[in-house]
Amino acid sequence: MTADLSADRVPGPHEDEPHSGGFYSRLNWLRAGVLGANDGIVSTAGIVMGVAGATDDTTTIAIAGIAGLVAGALSMAAGEYVSVSTQRDSELALLAKERRELAEEPEEELAELAGLYVEKGLSEQLALQVAEELTAHDALAAHAETELGIDPDDLTNPWHAAGASMVAFTLGALLPLLTITLTPPEARIWITLGAVVLALAITGWSSARLSYGSTRAAVVRNVLGGAVAMAVTYGVGSVVDTQVG
Template sequence: MTEPTRSDPTHDEAHGGALGTRLNWLRAAVLGANDGVVSTAGLVVGVAGATSDRGALLTAGLAGLLAGSMSMAAGEYVSVSTQRDSEKAAIAQERRELAEDPEAELEELTGLLQGHGLSAEVARQAAAQLTARDALSAHARVELGIDPDQLTNPWHAAWASFLAFTVGALLPLLAIVLPPAALRLPVTVGSVLVALACTGWGSARTGGARVAPAVWRNVLGGALAMGVTYAAGSLLGATGV
């Protein structure tokens, strides 16, 4: 076995559209899962502070799961649809400009490539070659930072958020209704904090970020949410509201 040289690839690395697609999926999935865990945990822990009735806890948890999953899906769909519409409008504008004044667009592409560090001569040659191959695609990628063949998909983001929220919400829901009454709160809090640590670790590893800050953000945020809602529920339960 030979030692890897400086030019040998030592790891797999995503580039361009593949990385963008992976990060979009990661963002939707992590946001959905974290929101499912935290919001549902905060809801059921808050209700647990006011009552120990299993039926009330189950009703609150299911209502939170359904409302949250639909809200996340709708929000992602609207957000990504807006982004996709903006991308399509920018590409359409670029198409019109190429049809109306191709020489000016060639000069613009040349200038953009020079801005990336190419010499004037090389930039001009590269711009001419890119234009001859696919002028619209070249301008979309270099000028707009958009891959016309990989526009964001609102349905993918919506389904990812819906499923991730549902999976995340099931954990605190089951943890609060399945154990005996005396163990409901500690089991729920413990399982939620472990889950948040895992999602923080997973998102950091997948996105290539530092693990510790991601884990601590998730865990501390979830702990704070449960603490606040439990205190509010306890207060309302004590006052008979």
């Protein structure tokens, strides 16, 4: 009996799910971008709302918001660069160690790889056969992925990570900055609050969808956290204005 390979065949329950490593790598980048934008929204909204609580001068609010945007974007980029560089250095060191061990102790490394497959549930005979075939194809990739969880051909680039974080933060920060500086003074607080709450709901929903988590819980947490941050900073700005005045 032959398998039905017709184009209109209904796919199985897992056939439409992505399984490539490249997909999950892109998914992580997308999730990081959403979180970076979220940070930009919250931090910049807190700054401009705090200044708006102390003064109605649009220029002052804009200067504070731009300073916060630039400082936050550079901080995000630098932090991401340092973090990813450290991770990449560790991965390169582990790969160098694995290359050395493969060159000096090939039989021991083969036995170790087979043992790992046995731990995953394969029989000893099948585990050894799989280990031999994968080693013959690409010994380093087989050991790196199974032992270390590293893909030697897909190491994270710290410059890409830094650039992505800077862009995501900047895009998020522009929303509250432009909203509060381009709207009429008498309505800017409420319009900015509404725009930020809507944006945080979108980023919360997006991050939950990308992480396969609860969208409702993520949206509520995100919106409440941002609203509290804006309320506190606005209150601080109002108190400062009263004391100075």
